[in-house]
Structure formats: structure tokens, C-alpha cells
Amino acid sequence: MSRGQANKLLDRYLNGTSTKEENAQIENWLDKSNDFHSEWSRLNSVSKAEWLSSVFRDINNTVHTPDVVHLKRSWSRFGTAVAAAILVIASFTYLFWPLLQSRRHPVELTTIYSPNGTKKQIILADGSRVWMNAGSALRYAKIFNGKVREVYLLGEAYFNIIHDKSRPFIIHTGNVVTTVLGTSFNVKEDKRNHIVEVTVHSGKVSVANGNKLLGVLTPNQQIKFNTLKNELVRLNVDIGNVVAWQQNSFNFDDISFADAALKLQKHFNVKIGFRNEQLKNCRFSGTSIKGDRLDEILKVICAFNHATFETKPDGSIIIEGSGCN
Incomplete structure (x- = not known):
């Protein structure tokens, strides 16, 4: 699992938006820490979040110093299993410390x-x-x-x-x-x-x-x-x-017909499809077009790709042609 995936997974877990499978994955990490399962399983979701948050506070107090981490007596009821669990979470936390820091000082x-x-x-x-x-x-x-x-x-x-x-x-x-x-x-x-x-x-x-x-x-x-x-x-x-898009210009440089259509579809909020799937892979370059009329732009790029287009009654557009030579 990458750092980014780990960040998102724990973020969802602490916010209560993780799936059952993701919950099981995180709790499996805790279960692997000796016999922690019996204590962990007795906690409700709020207690679990509070417990994890308190672990993060302990880590926060020590992560920036070279000193050995000394566990507080308040954790003694969990015994050796908790110490092992904290080590698991501490090593996991180290990988996404910036995320935890930002959560400590949340910004709306x-x-x-x-x-x-x-x-x-x-x-x-x-x-x-x-x-x-x-x-x-x-x-x-x-x-x-x-x-x-x-x-x-x-x-x-x-x-x-x-x-x-x-x-x-x-x-x-x-x-x-x-x-x-x-x-x-x-x-x-x-x-x-x-x-x-x-x-x-x-x-x-x-x-x-x-x-x-x-x-x-x-x-x-x-x-x-x-x-x-x-x-x-x-x-x-x-x-x-x-940045041609800022001036309503379109620069088509070594682009596939499919990607060009997607760019136009997003800009004009119009559905564009192909009758011949082979047309999607046609590539062309060197065309820079400025304008607000979709039909004029389509005339130019269809000419490049030996294609034509038609506008359907619902406003959608279909491009057709024999494909690239």
C-alpha cells in the first residue's frame, strides 16, 4: 500500500466513512499486535476513535525528539499488547505525519x-x-x-x-x-x-x-x-x-480524435460520440482554433481526419468517417 492510499484509508476510518472491508483491514493490523483483539473488539466506534487519537497525541509529543517513548500508566490495562499496537500505529503514523498534523489544526x-x-x-x-x-x-x-x-x-x-x-x-x-x-x-x-x-x-x-x-x-x-x-x-x-483554454482557444497538438472530442465535450457541455470506433484513434497536430462555435471547430478537425459530423435532435453530436489511412 502506498503512502497516499494509507493516508486516505486512515482518514476515512477516523471520519467513519470507511467500508466494512477497510475497517477489517485496519483492525487486522491491530489484531496482529499479540492478543489485542479481545480488548479492541469490546470498544465501540467512538472509543476506538478516541483511543487512536490519544495514541497520536503521545506520538506527537515524542516524534520530533530522539528520546525513547515512555508509555503512560493509564495504558497499563492493555498491557504488553497495547505497547505492540502503539508501535504498529506509530510506524504507520510516521509515514503520513503531515496529514495528522493538518488534522490537529483543521481548517474549514x-x-x-x-x-x-x-x-x-x-x-x-x-x-x-x-x-x-x-x-x-x-x-x-x-x-x-x-x-x-x-x-x-x-x-x-x-x-x-x-x-x-x-x-x-x-x-x-x-x-x-x-x-x-x-x-x-x-x-x-x-x-x-x-x-x-x-x-x-x-x-x-x-x-x-x-x-x-x-x-x-x-x-x-x-x-x-x-x-x-x-x-x-x-x-x-x-x-x-x-493556457489557450483561457481565451477560448483550442490547441490540438499530437492528440487523438477521442481526446479532442472530450476536450470539446467538456468545454461546450455537449455529448460527442463516434459511429466508427476506429476514428477515435486518429491523431493530428498543429491546429490552434479560437472561437465559441462548436460547429465551426468541428468542421476544421473533421477535415483533418476525413470525417463528418451531424447534430441529433437532442443536441448531441455524432462523428462518422472511414477512419485513419
């Missing part, structure tokens, strides 16, 4: 959605601006009170961050963490292909997968990280093409 987050067919601009509490692409969501604090400014992105957004050297700005996109002091850049999460893409417009940006640094980017540099295969590609790009 606001979520903004940008549905398909719409784009939104947000001004954060520090004056930083975020442009959200269609089909995206952003979670953020109304006020940045801590030592860092953190937001959570699903989808794609362009960030223009106010410089503050004392408080880094951090964007969480799944396990991928993008850290800046003050700069402008684009972050895109492609869940269909398991790709997180970070591209820098100005300044300098650090990109990491959990605690593992993937790279430091400067203007017109891009990192594409495959979260499924754990593969990294670093490129020099034209930032104008990457």
Missing part, C-alpha cells in the same frame, strides 16, 4: 465547482487569482492563517500566485504536490489517462509526488507525471498553447 475549506461548459475566476484571501477550466473543482480556505497556503485541485486551473516567501503556496492534485512562493503556472489533472501536468508561465515551481521531488520548473517548462505507471516526462513547451 470551501469548494468551488466549474461545471462543464463554464469557466470561473477566483480571488483567494491572499490576493492570488485562479482561473478554473470547465469540469474542475477547487477546495481552499477562506483565510490563510497557517505557515503555508494550501488548495486542492480536481481538473485544470491556471494560478497567478501573490509572492510571500514566508508562506509557500501548495496545490494538491491527488498525491502530486506543486509548491511555489509566487509565480504563474497551469496545473491539469487528466484522470482518464492518469496524468498530472504542471506547466510554468513565470517564476519557479517545485513538483513532487508525495515526498519525492519530481523536478523544479522554470518558464515554458512542463512536467507530465503518470500516477498509475509512476512515469515522468519533462518537456520544453509553449505556455501559450497550454
Whole structure:
């Protein structure tokens, strides 16, 4: 199990949203600590959460020092089994200490959605601006009170961050963490292909997968990280093409017809399908189109791929053709 998976699993467990199978998995870790099962099974869900939280407090008091952990007498009723269980949880906790720290000082987050067919601009509490692409969501604090400014992105957004050297700005996109002091850049999460893409417009940006640094980017540099295969590609790009979506422009660079259709479908909030499945794999490049009319854009990309399209009575679009040569 990866660190990210462990984080989410324990988070769900403590919040009461884990499944029966996940509950069994966590409690199995505890059961393996000698004969702890008899005591653990007698606790209700509230007592279990309180017990785990108190263990975390003990760990918090000692994790930053090299001293040996001495257990309090109040734990004596659990005996040696509890000591073993604490060691299990302590080693587990060490892997996701940042998550536990943030839970100790919870911050109320606001979520903004940008549905398909719409784009939104947000001004954060520090004056930083975020442009959200269609089909995206952003979670953020109304006020940045801590030592860092953190937001959570699903989808794609362009960030223009106010410089503050004392408080880094951090964007969480799944396990991928993008850290800046003050700069402008684009972050895109492609869940269909398991790709997180970070591209820098100005300044300098650090990109990491959990605690593992993937790279430091400067203007017109891009990192594409495959979260499924754990593969990294670093490129020099034209930032104008990457952020063309802000000006209602579409840049189709070495893209499949299927992915191009998905991009248009999200932007215009219209269902687009293919009568011939082979058309989906056709690839084309070098087309940059600006406009708000879907039919005009489809005429251009269909011409590239020897295809035609028709609009159904319900507004959906079907693309047909013989496929690539």
C-alpha cells in the first residue's frame, strides 16, 4: 500500500466513512499486535476513535525528539499488547505525519465547482487569482492563517500566485504536490489517462509526488507525471498553447480524435460520440482554433481526419468517417 492510499484509508476510518472491508483491514493490523483483539473488539466506534487519537497525541509529543517513548500508566490495562499496537500505529503514523498534523489544526475549506461548459475566476484571501477550466473543482480556505497556503485541485486551473516567501503556496492534485512562493503556472489533472501536468508561465515551481521531488520548473517548462505507471516526462513547451483554454482557444497538438472530442465535450457541455470506433484513434497536430462555435471547430478537425459530423435532435453530436489511412 502506498503512502497516499494509507493516508486516505486512515482518514476515512477516523471520519467513519470507511467500508466494512477497510475497517477489517485496519483492525487486522491491530489484531496482529499479540492478543489485542479481545480488548479492541469490546470498544465501540467512538472509543476506538478516541483511543487512536490519544495514541497520536503521545506520538506527537515524542516524534520530533530522539528520546525513547515512555508509555503512560493509564495504558497499563492493555498491557504488553497495547505497547505492540502503539508501535504498529506509530510506524504507520510516521509515514503520513503531515496529514495528522493538518488534522490537529483543521481548517474549514470551501469548494468551488466549474461545471462543464463554464469557466470561473477566483480571488483567494491572499490576493492570488485562479482561473478554473470547465469540469474542475477547487477546495481552499477562506483565510490563510497557517505557515503555508494550501488548495486542492480536481481538473485544470491556471494560478497567478501573490509572492510571500514566508508562506509557500501548495496545490494538491491527488498525491502530486506543486509548491511555489509566487509565480504563474497551469496545473491539469487528466484522470482518464492518469496524468498530472504542471506547466510554468513565470517564476519557479517545485513538483513532487508525495515526498519525492519530481523536478523544479522554470518558464515554458512542463512536467507530465503518470500516477498509475509512476512515469515522468519533462518537456520544453509553449505556455501559450497550454493556457489557450483561457481565451477560448483550442490547441490540438499530437492528440487523438477521442481526446479532442472530450476536450470539446467538456468545454461546450455537449455529448460527442463516434459511429466508427476506429476514428477515435486518429491523431493530428498543429491546429490552434479560437472561437465559441462548436460547429465551426468541428468542421476544421473533421477535415483533418476525413470525417463528418451531424447534430441529433437532442443536441448531441455524432462523428462518422472511414477512419485513419
